[in-house]
Amino acid sequence: xxxxxxxxxxxxxxxxxxxxxxxxxxxxxxxxxxxxxxxxxxxxxxxxxxxxxxxxxxxxxxxxxxxxxxxxxxxxxxxxxxxxxxxxxxxxxxxxxxxxxxxxxxxxxxxxxxxxxxxxxxxxxxxxxxxxxxxxxxxxxxxxxxxxxxxxxxxxxxxxxxxxxxxxxxxxxxxxxxxxxxxxxxxxxxxxxxxxxxxxxxxxxxxxxxxxxxxxxxxxxxxxxxxxxxxxxxxxxxxxxxxxxxxxxxxxxxxxxxxxxxxxxxxxxxxxxxxxxxxxxxxxxxxxxxxxxxxxxxxxxxxxxxxxxxxxxxxxxxxxxxxxxxxxxxxxxxxxxxxxxxxxxxxxxxxxxxxxxxxxxxxxxxxxxxxx
Ligand SMILES: CC1=C(CCC(=O)O)c2cc3nc(cc4[nH]c(cc5[nH]c(cc1n2)c(C)c5CCC(=O)O)c(CCC(=O)O)c4C)C(CCC(=O)O)=C3C
Ligand SMILES: [Fe+2]
Numbered sequence: 001x002x003x004x005x006x007x008x009x010x011x012x013x014x015x016x017x018x019x020x021x022x023x024x025x026x027x028x029x030x031x032x033x034x035x036x037x038x039x040x041x042x043x044x045x046x047x048x049x050x051x052x053x054x055x056x057x058x059x060x061x062x063x064x065x066x067x068x069x070x071x072x073x074x075x076x077x078x079x080x081x082x083x084x085x086x087x088x089x090x091x092x093x094x095x096x097x098x099x100x101x102x103x104x105x106x107x108x109x110x111x112x113x114x115x116x117x118x119x120x121x122x123x124x125x126x127x128x129x130x131x132x133x134x135x136x137x138x139x140x141x142x143x144x145x146x147x148x149x150x151x152x153x154x155x156x157x158x159x160x161x162x163x164x165x166x167x168x169x170x171x172x173x174x175x176x177x178x179x180x181x182x183x184x185x186x187x188x189x190x191x192x193x194x195x196x197x198x199x200x201x202x203x204x205x206x207x208x209x210x211x212x213x214x215x216x217x218x219x220x221x222x223x224x225x226x227x228x229x230x231x232x233x234x235x236x237x238x239x240x241x242x243x244x245x246x247x248x249x250x251x252x253x254x255x256x257x258x259x260x261x262x263x264x265x266x267x268x269x270x271x272x273x274x275x276x277x278x279x280x281x282x283x284x285x286x287x288x289x290x291x292x293x294x295x296x297x298x299x300x301x302x303x304x305x306x307x308x309x310x311x312x313x314x315x316x317x318x319x320x321x322x323x324x325x326x327x328x329x330x331x332x333x334x335x336x337x338x339x340x341x342x343x344x345x346x347x348x349x350x351x352x353x354x355x356x357x358x359x360x361x362x363x364x365x366x367x368x369x370x371x372x
Contacts, residue, residue, distance in 0.1 A: 008084045008330045013109035014077075015100060015149070016070055017129050018117040020090025021053075021060025021285065027093070028053045034092045038362070045246045052289040063093065065282035065313065066117065072314040076323050085109075091132050098136035105145035113326050113333075114151040114369070117281050119161050121154045121349060122195055122203040122213040127358040130367035137368065150333060151369040152325040154349040156216040157342045160321010161281075164312045166224045169276045170231050172309045176272050183234045185271035189258065190221035192279025193286060194242035197252040198361060205354035212358075214240070214254060220278055223344035243290040258291070259298045266302035273299065276309035281318075283311050 022031040070086050089100025118125035155161050204212025217240050225238035241258045277287050299306035312318035331338035340348035353370035
């Protein structure tokens with residue numbers, strides 16, 4: 001196939017960009033130092049988080065999940081006869097973003113489309129990855145290799161992500177109801193990573209009201225709840241809760257914490273709480289520790305049954321949606337105007353971020369894939 005016939009032209013590589021995690025006990029401290037460099041995380045919190053990792057043998061699940069996602073993307077691309085290679089980079093663990101770009105350069109790639117393993121807009125989940133790309137591309141450019149880099153839009157309201165989550169939540173609730181549980185005793189929680197309220201307040205393109213991070217989660221949670229109720233003829237009320245808060249106690253972060261909300265739901269007569277970690281694309285440490293370990297223990301103490309909904313992971317509908325997103329981005333890069341499906345609406349996020357979108361509140365740093 002000539003370059004012109006490649007469905008992904010002008011791209012000659014797909015970069016999966018993720019957070020990264022440790023793979024053995026000796027990796028844990030260096031990893032945590034990388035994550036928290038220059039950030040105001042109390043030592044006490046770092047020691048706690050280190051223990052979470054040691055409790056899992058010093059190995060985060062995230063890298064293996066990314067390897068599985070790359071294999072699933074490869075299979076879906078092959079199925080569509082797209083031979084564009086997929087490479088992998090991380091913010092906090094090898095292969096680091098700069099190593100990924102060095103590999104791209106060695107393999108002759110000159111223009112990449114990036115898929116980030118986070119679906120939402122905020123500094124931590126979007127712009128910080130764009131800054132990583134800027135720093136990494138500067139480091140390969142210093143060695144004489146210029147690689148142009150684009151990225152797919154934040155995809156919390158792309159059907160591949162949103163519909164897959166909807167189906168997974170519907171199946172989980174259906175399973176609970178089939179057991180004969182009184183629907184009045186079932187509660188639905190959507191769980192995501194807490195962030196500082198100042199970061200949420202400034203998340204989004206900067207031309208609206210901010211709070212894009214919270215609003216995107218609330219919109220998806222509401223759409224899923226409506227769909228579950230319509231499908232199962234129930235009247236559940238879904239709510240958004242948060243996990244994995246860090247930072248000093250004086251700094252406000254998004255609330256309520258999942259554990260605090262479980263206490264209140266137990267007092268309110270709940271018997272079963274269905275927990276959907278829609279903030280995460282796979283079973284990261286936040287999911288296997290904060291939900292499956294810590295929140296599960298809280299629920300048990302309270303006599304609540306916690307039913308954890310799977311993350312989208314390598315679900316074929318999600319993986320196919322990611323391939324649709326890279327095809328959409330390629331069409332845009334060729335100057336075409338492809339359809340940009342959005343559910344829940346009203347609109348898709350732009351593929352090229354607005355100037356000042358989701359700002360870095362600590363220091364101004366260059367970022368790719370935007371107009372600033
Ligand atoms: C929005 C968001 C996502 C989702 C988007 C995305 O996926 O990128 C995310 C993902 C992740 N966060 C992760 C781990 C950590 N995050 C930390 C710290 C922080 N996260 C923050 C936000 C987010 N984090 C924030 C505002 C901080 C405070 C310091 C800072 O401003 O950066 C710390 C330091 C200790 C602590 O404070 O807990 C750790 C160890 C892992 C790996 C998990 C694994 O190993 O499976 C993953 C996927
Ligand atoms: Fe985090």
